[in-house]
Amino acid sequence: MEIKQLYTSCLSEAAYFIASDGEAAIIDPLRDVDTYIAMAAERGVKIKYIFETHFHADFVSGHIDLSKKTGAPIVYGPRTEASFPIHMATDGEEFMVGKLKIKAIHTPGHTLESTCYLLDDEAGEPYCIFTGDTLFVGDVGRPDLFSGNMTKEELAAMMYNTLQNKIKPLNDNIIVYPAHGPGSSCGKNLGPDTFSTIGAQKATNYALQDMTEEAFVKAVTTGLNAPPSYFPVNARINKEGYESLDDVYEKGLQPLTIPEFKEKVAAGAWILDTRNETVFTEGFVPESISIGLNGRFAEWAGTLLPFTQPLVLVTEAGKEKESITRLARVGIDNVQGYLEGGYEAWRDAGEPIDLIIDIEADEFAMDFPHDNLLEVIDVRKPAEFEAAHVKGAVNIPLDTLMDPLNVAMIDDGNNLYVHCAGGYRSVIAASLLKRHGYHNLRNVLGGFAKIKGEKTIPVVLPDKVSI
Secondary structure, eight states, X not given: OEEEEEEEGGGTEEEEEEEETTEEEEESOBSOTHHHHHHHHHHTOEEEEEEOSSOOSSSOBSHHHHHHHHOOOEEEOTTOOOSSOOEEOOTTOEEEETTEEEEEEEOTTSSTTOEEEEEEOTTSOEEEEEEETTEETTEEOOSSSSOTTOOHHHHHHHHHHHIIIIITTSOTTOEXXXXXXXXXXXXXXXXXXXXXXXXXXXXXXXXXXXXXXHHHHHHHHTTOXXXXXXXXXXXXXXXXXXXXXHHHHHHHOOEEOHHHHHHHHHTTOEEEEOSOHHHHTTOBOTTOEEOOTTSSHHHHHHHHSOTTOOEEEEOOTTOHHHHHHHHHTTTOOOEEEEETTHHHHHHXXXXXXXXXXXXXXXXXXXXXXXXXXXXXXXXXXXXXXXXXXXXXOEEOOGGGTTSHHHHTTSOTTSEEEEEOSSSHHHHHHHHHHHHTTOOOEEEETTHHHHHTTOTTSOEEETTEEEO
């Protein structure tokens, strides 16, 4: 028996590879499915089933491509309505993978079709459960993402019954393998681990404590931040189908000469630069949007880039395919090529370049008391801002910066100091502000983590100002 968690940090997503006695199953695959096919080939096993726990909202699953390439059926739980062939499991239906038994357990609440898969080991003992977005470490799936005509309160009530009647009765020693870990927006506050046990979750997860249905519904529906804007799009794509990733590669992996690159941009393509943010600020093709592969790339790309918008890429050498793959994971398929030779080729050809001024927090501290035109732009989330921020700072969260109306309050005559928590988001923000016509920018290196250590910068905490 082999059970392997395949965790993708930038999406906080876990897929699973299961193998026994010449057969394999994949649970919640990512869109780049060749990884699973290669794993099966290396082990000499045949992929027999593709199990989906629900229609994912935060990434495009590889279920359709993987089924086409392997012939394995796609298994969803009860109440699933899809635009492609599936096997809709009944509640309690069992599937054999080699000597392993996998039982579908319908667990509505996060979505109507949400289903967990309980695995019995080769000795016939319950060993682990793949919980999708029903149960996380320290949390449960939010009930407000993809619920059709149902309210979040109605789905939360379903979740209560699911947890009480189907999850809590399971043996304490059963391993919990969820679909997401820390950082995911599919729950309110996931714990730091990517797996646990039923017993540990009964002891520590607020949602598994004894409470009334009314109290539970209030607990899981209170304090929900707005989900990333691309979630409904991804949920629809997973339900209706998508273009083959092979076709996306064929279209996007086209090296473009500088004249060809310019022609694409003149026709309306946006420039996406996926290099590290510390490299981007030193020089870039004008009008480029920076989203570095080294951070939560797919999540920010899905949040900030229109899905129908043609793109051309500027990447680090050898990172062209990775950039396209990670865009495709959130359904962004309209890449029309990449700049051959990257930024260096553009610069060396004498083409115009742009840059963003980086400053250290101590330099910001020296400027702060003396610059009458200084304006601090904090692009963190509202909750981060409320917890602590620079006195007088304007909070414009990064996910709002594509809308010109949300940046109209900024005075372009001021000296703009842009920061986030650590430096990744502020460079994205600075690139967007450049596109909006704001050029008098300074990016504060290290973000608020460094700023709060400077004693001369007043920081607003709840109920007080600290200097």
